[in-house]
Amino acid sequence: MIGTRVIAILTLLLWAVAARAQDPDPRLIQAADDVALAYVVTGDAEVDRASQAGLRGVSQTLIDRTTVEPGQPIGIDLDQDDLSLLTFLYWPVTDSQPSPGPQAYVRLNHFLRSGGVILFDTRDGDIAGLGGPDGAAALQRLAAPLDVPPLAPIPSDHVLTRSYYLLDDFPGRYQGREVWAEAPPAGAEAAEGVPFRSLNDGVSPVIIGGNSWAEAWAIDENGLPMFSVGSGLDGERQREMAYRFGVNLIMYVLTGNYKSDQVHVPALLERLRDEEAIR
Amino acid sequence: MTGLSFDPMLPWPLIAVAAVLALLIAVWSLWRGLRGWSLRGLAGLALALALAGPALESGIRNKLSDIVILLDDRSASQSLPGRGAQTDAAIDGLTQQLTALPDTEVRRVTVGDDPDGSLIGTALTKALAAEPQTRVAGVIALTDGLAHDLPQLPKTAPAPVHVLLTGQPTDWDRRLVVEEAPAYGLIDKPVTIRVRIEDQGAVPPQVAQTPARLQISLDGEAARSLDLPPGVPLDLPVVPKHAGQNVVSIGFDTPDAPTPELTTRNNAAAIQIQGVRDRLRVLLVSGEPHAGERTWRNLLKSDANIDLVHFTILRPPDKMDAVPVDEMSLIAFPTQELFMERIRDFDLIIFDRYKVRGILMPQYYDNIRRYVEAGGAVLVSAGPEMSTVESLNLSPLGTILPARPTGRVYNQPFLPELTEAGQRHPVTAGLTGAPVEGRDDHWGRWLRMSQVIPSPRAQVVMTGADDQPLLLLDRVGEGRVAMLTSDQVWLWGRGFEGGGPQLELLRRIAHWSMQEPDLEEEALTADVSGESVTITRRTMAEETKPIRITRPDGSEEQVELSQAEPGRFTANWTAPGPGLYRMTDGDITRVMALGPAAPREFEETVATGTKLAALTQATQGGVVNLSDGVPAIRTVREGRQAHGQGVGGDWIGITPRDAASTSGVTHRPILPGWAWLALVAGLALAGWLAEGRGWRRRA
Numbered sequence: 007m008i009g010t011r012v013i014a015i016l017t018l019l020l021w022a023v024a025a026r027a028q029d030p031d032p033r034l035i036q037a038a039d040d041v042a043l044a045y046v047v048t049g050d051a052e053v054d055r056a057s058q059a060g061l062r063g064v065s066q067t068l069i070d071r072t073t074v075e076p077g078q079p080i081g082i083d084l085d086q087d088d089l090s091l092l093t094f095l096y097w098p099v100t101d102s103q104p105s106p107g108p109q110a111y112v113r114l115n116h117f118l119r120s121g122g123v124i125l126f127d128t129r130d131g132d133i134a135g136l137g138g139p140d141g142a143a144a145l146q147r148l149a150a151p152l153d154v155p156p157l158a159p160i161p162s163d164h165v166l167t168r169s170y171y172l173l174d175d176f177p178g179r180y181q182g183r184e185v186w187a188e189a190p191p192a193g194a195e196a197a198e199g200v201p202f203r204s205l206n207d208g209v210s211p212v213i214i215g216g217n218s219w220a221e222a223w224a225i226d227e228n229g230l231p232m233f234s235v236g237s238g239l240d241g242e243r244q245r246e247m248a249y250r251f252g253v254n255l256i257m258y259v260l261t262g263n264y265k266s267d268q269v270h271v272p273a274l275l276e277r278l279r280d281e282e283a284i285r
Numbered sequence: 286m287t288g289l290s291f292d293p294m295l296p297w298p299l300i301a302v303a304a305v306l307a308l309l310i311a312v313w314s315l316w317r318g319l320r321g322w323s324l325r326g327l328a329g330l331a332l333a334l335a336l337a338g339p340a341l342e343s344g345i346r347n348k349l350s351d352i353v354i355l356l357d358d359r360s361a362s363q364s365l366p367g368r369g370a371q372t373d374a375a376i377d378g379l380t381q382q383l384t385a386l387p388d389t390e391v392r393r394v395t396v397g398d399d400p401d402g403s404l405i406g407t408a409l410t411k412a413l414a415a416e417p418q419t420r421v422a423g424v425i426a427l428t429d430g431l432a433h434d435l436p437q438l439p440k441t442a443p444a445p446v447h448v449l450l451t452g453q454p455t456d457w458d459r460r461l462v463v464e465e466a467p468a469y470g471l472i473d474k475p476v477t478i479r480v481r482i483e484d485q486g487a488v489p490p491q492v493a494q495t496p497a498r499l500q501i502s503l504d505g506e507a508a509r510s511l512d513l514p515p516g517v518p519l520d521l522p523v524v525p526k527h528a529g530q531n532v533v534s535i536g537f538d539t540p541d542a543p544t545p546e547l548t549t550r551n552n553a554a555a556i557q558i559q560g561v562r563d564r565l566r567v568l569l570v571s572g573e574p575h576a577g578e579r580t581w582r583n584l585l586k587s588d589a590n591i592d593l594v595h596f597t598i599l600r601p602p603d604k605m606d607a608v609p610v611d612e613m614s615l616i617a618f619p620t621q622e623l624f625m626e627r628i629r630d631f632d633l634i635i636f637d638r639y640k641v642r643g644i645l646m647p648q649y650y651d652n653i654r655r656y657v658e659a660g661g662a663v664l665v666s667a668g669p670e671m672s673t674v675e676s677l678n679l680s681p682l683g684t685i686l687p688a689r690p691t692g693r694v695y696n697q698p699f700l701p702e703l704t705e706a707g708q709r710h711p712v713t714a715g716l717t718g719a720p721v722e723g724r725d726d727h728w729g730r731w732l733r734m735s736q737v738i739p740s741p742r743a744q745v746v747m748t749g750a751d752d753q754p755l756l757l758l759d760r761v762g763e764g765r766v767a768m769l770t771s772d773q774v775w776l777w778g779r780g781f782e783g784g785g786p787q788l789e790l791l792r793r794i795a796h797w798s799m800q801e802p803d804l805e806e807e808a809l810t811a812d813v814s815g816e817s818v819t820i821t822r823r824t825m826a827e828e829t830k831p832i833r834i835t836r837p838d839g840s841e842e843q844v845e846l847s848q849a850e851p852g853r854f855t856a857n858w859t860a861p862g863p864g865l866y867r868m869t870d871g872d873i874t875r876v877m878a879l880g881p882a883a884p885r886e887f888e889e890t891v892a893t894g895t896k897l898a899a900l901t902q903a904t905q906g907g908v909v910n911l912s913d914g915v916p917a918i919r920t921v922r923e924g925r926q927a928h929g930q931g932v933g934g935d936w937i938g939i940t941p942r943d944a945a946s947t948s949g950v951t952h953r954p955i956l957p958g959w960a961w962l963a964l965v966a967g968l969a970l971a972g973w974l975a976e977g978r979g980w981r982r983r984a
Contacts, residue, residue, distance in 0.1 A: 029698055030781075035732050038776065039669075039696065041576050071606045073573035073598050090781040091732075093576045120779045121579060168614035170599060209579070250608070260574035261597055262582050265614060274594055275622065 030088060033080050038091035040077030041260065045096040045220070047081040048103040053129075054081060057098055059232050060220025064252035066229065072170065074256060084110040089117040094259045098220060099128045099141045099148060111151045118153060118211035123259045128216040131180025141216060154212050158189035165266040166213075169257040171250040178217030178248050179235050185215035209262050213255070222248035290952070292338035304333035321972030328968035335961035340954045344947040350388040351422035351941050354412050355379060358396045358428035358451075360403040361886035365429075365547055368451040371911050372427050375449055378915035379425060386920070388941075392416065402433025402885040405897070409446075410439050418443045423927075423939030424904075425449060427911070429892035433885060438900055445906035445927035447937045452892030453912050455544050457486035459497065460551040460888065461537060464518060469559045470531070475522040478556060480535060482515040486891035489542040497537035504532055505867045505876035513537075525560035528802045529810075532557055532876040534865055550887040555865045555878035564592055565632045565799055568623060571597040572639035572670065577775035581637055581666075584791050594623070594631075601642055624649040628656045632799045638668040638772050640675040650681040657685055658762030662798035668772035669694045672735045687743035687759035687768050693736040699750035700730050701785075707746035709825050709852030711804040712758065712793045716786050728785030734771035743768075744825075758797065765798045809873040816860045816879060821853060822846055822870060829854045830870045837864030844868075901928075909935045 037044060043065055045057035061079035068074045082095065084106040089095070095117070106114070118124065126149065128141030160166055160176070164187065167173045176185045188210035222245055224232040235245040257265075293300060307329020314322030357372055383391045394412045396405055405428055413421065424446040432438065462481050470476035482497045497515065502508040503523060513519050525531040536553030540546065567585055571578050574597055585593040596618050624645065628634075634653065657663050665677060665686060672690045677683065702720050707713040718728035734749045739757055747756035749771060757768045777785035797804040805823070809832070812819040822829045832844045846854035860866060860879045867876050894901075894908035901908055907928025909916050916935040921927050927938030956964070 030732075035696070035698070038576065038773070038781075039733050041574075071600065071604055073601050073604075074575075075573075088781070090776070090779040090784075116780055122779075170614060171608065172612050172614050250612075257574055257599065260576065260578055261571075261599075262579045264578075264582065264595055264597055267586075267593070267595060268616060271594055274592060275619070275627065279627075 030091065034088060034091040036077055037080050041074065041093060042077040043079045043094050043096065043256070044082045044092050045079060046098070047083050048098060048100045050100050050102055053098050053100055056224050056232070057081070057096055057220045059224035059226060061096060061223070063223035063225040063231075064249065064256070066225065067223075067249045068253060068256060072253060072257070074260065076256075084114065089113050089122065090120070092117070093122060094256065095122065095124045096220060097124050097126050097148075099126055099145045101141075101144045103144075103148070105148060108151075115151075115153045121209065122211065123209060124212050125219070125255065126212060126214040127178070127219055128214075129179075129218040129221070131178065131183045131216040131218055145214070149212075149214075152212070155210075156189045157186040157212070157214065159184040160187050160213075161190065165263045166254055166258050169254045169261065169265045171254055173247070173250060173254060175247065176215065176217065176251045177222070177244050178215070178219035178251070179221040179233060180217045181244060181247075183216050185213060185217070187213045209258065217248075219248060219252065223252055287341060287343040290340050290342045292340055292952075292954075294336050294338055297337075300333050300336045303336060304330060307333060319976050321975035324968050324972035324975060328965050328972060331961070331968060332965050335956075335958075335965065338954065340952050342953075343951050345949040345951065346945040347948050348388065349420055349942075349944040349946055350390050351386075351939070351944070352390050352392055352416050352420045353383050353422055353939055354392045354394060354409075354416065354424045355383070356394040356396065356405070356408060356412065356424065356426040356428070358403055358405060358426070360396060360398050362403065362429055362431055362890055363451060365452075365890060367453065368429065371451045375427050375911050375915050379918065382918045383939075386918070386939075389422065389939075396428070398886065400885075403428070403431055404434045404437070405432035406434040406436070406438035409442075409900075410437055413439060413442055417944070419944040420942055422942055423447065423937075424906070425937070426897070427451065428897075429890070430894050430896055430908075431886075431889055431892070432896050435896060438897070440900070441903045442900065444904065444923075444940050444942070445921075445938060446897075446900050446904045447906040447916075447928065448894050448897045448901055448908045449916070450892045450894055450908060450910050450912075452910075454910070455487050456547055456891050457484070457488045457492075457542075457544070458547040458551070458890045459484050459488070459492065459515065459537075459540055460890075461497075461535060461554055463535075463554050463556060466533075466556045467558060469561050470523075470525040471563050472525050472528060472560045474563075475524045476558060478521045478523055478533065478535075479518055480513075480521060480554075481518045482513050482537065484515045485889065486547070489544060492540045492542045495540065497540065499535060499537050501533070501535050505534075505874050523558065525558050528560045528562055530557050530877070531560050532865070532878050534876070534878075547890040548887050551890065553865075555876075557878055562590070562801075565590055566592045566594065566630055567633045567635065567795070568631045569593060569595040569635045569637060570639055571595070571637040572642075573598060575638055575668070575772065577666075577772050578637060580775040580778050580787060580791070581635065583778075584788055584795070588792070596623075598640075598642075598644060602644065603642075618644060620645055620649060625652055628652060628661070629659075631661070633662040633664060633795060635664045635666065635795070636677060637666045638670060639665075639677060640670045640673075641677060641680050642675055645680075647681055653682055654685050657764035657766060660763035662765045662800070663767075664794060664798050665766075665768045666772055666774070667735060667768065667770055669733065669735060671737075671770065685759075685761045685766055686740075687757040687766055688737035688739040688754060688770070690770075691736045691738060695734050695736065695750040695753070696732070697750060698730040698732050699734065700727065701747050701749055701755055702752075704745055704748055706744055706825060707756075710744065710746045710758070710806060711808075711823060711852075712797045713746045713756070713790070714852055715850070716790060718783075718785050726783075729777060729780075729782030731771050731773040731776055733773055737768075737770050756794070758794075765800065767794050767798050769794070807873060809868065809870065809875045811868065811875060811877045813877060813879060816862070818858050818860060818877070818879070819855060820844060820846065820858055820868065821849075821855045822873075823853055825852060830872075832856070832868050832870050834858070835867040835869075836861065837866065905938075907935070907937055909937065 043061040045061055047054055058079055065076040068076055128145050130140040133140055175181060221233040222235050226232050235241045307326055310329055311322050311326025314325050357376055380391055383389055394408055396403060396408045421444045423444045424442055427449045429451050460483050462483050465479040467476045496512040498510055499513050500508040500510050523533050533556040539549050569581055585591050599615060672692045672694050676690055678686055678689050700720060703713050720727035736753050739745055739754050743757045743759040745754040745757050749755035755770055759766045774787050777787035793804055806825050808823045810821045820832055829846050834842050844856050844858050846856045849855045863879050865878050905927045914934050916937045919936050919938045920941050921938035923940045929936055
């Protein structure tokens with residue numbers, strides 16, 4: 007009697023589990039609904055805490071200043087989670103994190119192809135290029151299986167420099183390092199009268215830099231910065247610029263090259279006016 | 286052909302040596318004072334000549350017959366009353382006369398119908414090329430002279446070319462000439478068709494003075510009529526009303542006259558103008574940047590035919606930061622200009638997750654409503670904001686939206702499904718991946734939607750959670766409104782649970798809103814290929830009425846349609862001939878033009894010799910009217926006038942060519958061997974006698 011009951015309960019439980027497996031993770035549903043920002047869980051507790059706090063900081067900035075109101079940032083286990091519900095992924099590069107499995111790379115490549123954006127942060131803006139060990143090797147190991155287009159340092163006329171704020175640098179906790187994105191197609195020169203080139207309608211699937219943005223953005227539960235940036239007023243200015251980069255980045259991810267198109271709008275309206283005159 | 290030839294018995298150098306020896310002997314004899322020196326020399330030369338073997342050569346000639354090419358034009362214009370019999374009678378008469386001539390063969394060439402008209406020039410060129418030039422004694426063409434390939438006409442011919450014209454001197458015709466007709470036209474922009482009335486032949490005086498009454502109709506609508514005197518060009522403005530084939534039919538009433546005109550088939554023309562849409566302008570207003578925004582951008586920017594004006598509210602009026610304006614890249618939203626001054630320039634306004642937050646003033650929404658009622662289009666892609674107090678439904682625009690929100694938002698995965706109507710509606714019919722009962726491979730789910738109550742007029746074509754309306758379409762006044770009650774169509778683009786036809790669905794919704802004819806719910810189309818026609822009736826109804834087809838001659842026939850898929854009924858039908866057909870099922874009427882309404886053959890019908898006159902003059906031939914009787918055939922010498930008036934009427938001439946062939950060669954030596962021997966011996970003997978005692982003794 008007891009045996010059959012146990013079996014019945016077990017079957018019910020299994021059925022319930024199977025049924026639940028049908029539905030996506032509620033965290034991800036929430037992320038899709040609220041445009042939540044997501045970060046890759048590296049396994050390094052310090053780094054993950056900084057990522058979460060950083061995305062919380064930039065989300066809060068967006069909520070305070072813009073129409074974008076992201077939900078709580080979520081951590082993503084690349085080997086488990088479905089990426090198709092996400093739009094933006096922050097990926098801090100650490101030496102210690104294990105490479106995701108082949109299934110994860112299939113999902114990642116699909117994510118990049120279908121319009122998702124990954125920000126790789128090697129967090130080594132202070133030491134990179136000095137000849138010592140930096141994040142380049144780890145980045146190569148993690149990003150090699152990805153279908154990444156040719157990259158180039160972000161040119162000064164890239165839409166990232168004007169998607170919300172006007173920026174000429176993309177500082178994080180460190181600054182001055184070059185940030186890389188998809189190279190503009192050959193022959194894409196500045197059109198006459200247009201202040202910056204019209205890049206192809208796509209959005210660069212990856213953006214790579216080492217300015218340790220999450221640490222600059224990071225705030226604790228009370229809304230106070232968690233890491234020092236620079237020193238004194240200059241440091242606070244740098245933190246502000248880091249937030250502005252965060253806002254520009256998310257605007258770029260969500261609106262594509264909308265800002266790049268807007269230079270054409272006056273011309274388009276002008277044309278309508280002309281046609282009216284002809285009529 | 287006769288000639289001298291040599292058949293040397295020794296190689297030429299030896300003969301030459303012999304001749305030189307003979308001359309040397311003659312010179313030596315002269316020097317020695319011998320009296321027979323000339324005879325000695327001649328003997329030597331004769332010997333050399335004999336060795337060269339001179340002979341006479343001549344060919345054997347066979348007399349060849351003369352060829353007369355008899356061309357009869359049996360194209361459609363020759364089928365006009367009387368012309369066929371006239372041609373037959375003339376062929377008989379001419380053949381009799383020609384076969385009676387000695388050594389004369391007749392080659393018959395018949396010109397039939399061709400899509401390009403009567404190709405008399407080509408036929409003549411071919412016939413002449415097929416015969417030996419030296420034997421052609423004449424060309425006689427029985428035709429109405431209306432050749433359509435004059436550049437192919439030979440410039441000249443080796444023998445006289447005669448044109449015998451069919452038709453009567455009383456023939457006359459009034460025709461409609463389309464001088465200029467555009468093949469394409471922008472919808473709602475006038476294009477100009479230039480037509481004129483032309484009289485040809487012996488027009489009766491009571492007709493010549495009267496104008497023609499033109500009947501003009503576009504797509505089989507009621508005709509406008511106006512009077513147009515012959516010879517005056519008329520510029521006719523026509524406005525293509527829709528994309529695809531716009532058929533303008535122009536015709537005039539047959540004029541009354543004692544002798545009827547030759548044909549009425551050139552009294553009408555069907556002009557097909559392909560209606561083309563101007564560039565479409567779409568105004569996309571995004572209430573906030575969100576994951577689905579780029580979906581709209583991808584769709585609208587990839588369409589080369591769309592000019593996109595996009596505005597995203599990046600910063601709401603109630604949020605400020607301390608950043609100086611010159612460090613921001615924000616521009617003002619030119620609302621007054623877009624929604625008041627320029628609104629009519631847009632074909633579609635898309636509100637993408639738009640919240641009413643005081644940016645647009647109420648009068649703008651009123652203006653948008655008027656714009657839709659006057660033929661504009663609004664598409665609302667709503668997120669959860671629709672269920673809040675910032676809903677567009679609470680603005681003055683709400684009165685024309687196809688549904689109003691209840692305030693409830695479903696936050697659960699759901700599978701979008703097509704409704705009964707959706708399976709028929711061109712916007713959603715045939716979307717790949719639509720869930721079918723009993724099959725698992727359907728498109729992915731969405732995760733959030735708002736609950737709405739559809740307005741009674743609205744058509745619900747897709748449903749979501751709890752079978753609540755997901756996609757609603759409605760017509761307001763002249764315009765259209767569409768509403769998607771979820772903002773998560775982007776999940777299809779992302780491939781969540783396999784994704785779905787996101788671009789196709791949005792493209793169809795947008796274009797349906799802009800009244801794309803291919804997405805019209807009720808449509809009757811004809812796919813014409815040659816004379817076979819595929820008739821398609823698209824409808825939201827369960828069944829269709831049969832199609833009534835009115836033929837060019839006014840008779841009618843009925844065609845039953847069968848259902849090909851939900852909402853699409855088709856039939857294959859073969860037209861009995863070219864012309865203007867009108868088909869209707871009582872609700873929709875379409876006009877289709879199959880082939881030319883007035884085939885080329887009937888553009889001009891009054892027989893004329895002018896087109897072929899250059900060739901007849903170049904060959905001394907003549908143009909003769911068959912209505913005066915079949916001309917007599919005479920033979921004349923080459924180069925002489927080959928046409929004239931005789932006692933019994935016209936005559937035409939053919940030139941016997943006296944052609945012959947050479948079938949062999951005869952070879953006759955000038956002298957036989959023994960004669961040469963006698964000649965040489967005689968000369969030598971005469972020399973000897975002259976120098977010898979014979980002469981001296983006598984002396």
